[in-house]
Amino acid sequence: MENIPEEFLDDGEFSDEYLWLMSENACKYVSYKRRSLENIAKSHNINPDNYKNKRILLEAIIEYWNDNFRANPEFHREYQRHFGGEIKL
DSSP states (O other), rough: OOOOOOOGGGTTTTOOOOHHHHHHHHHSSSSSSSHHHHHHHHHHOOGGOOOOOHHHHHHHHHHHHHHHHHHHHHHHHHHHHHSSSSSOO
16 A cells, blocks of 8 residues: 555545545535535645535545546555445546
8 A cells, every 4th residue: 555645544544534425425415514524625735715615625525536546546446445346436
């Protein structure tokens, strides 16, 4: 896992943040508090002030993950293998 940025790991294991965000994005209403999404965005160097509502901020964070999966196919494969599912980009 040497090619995987630390921000996507939680105590050396893959973070399940992406799965939770994708699940939340499938819901009609975003139940995450704005502050929680802002903290997640900041941890990925995304400026939350550029996004006017929670849905758009949520989608920006997911797109950040997707961009990293596209840029690092090994990371994408390992993440899918770890969580036992297929992630379509």
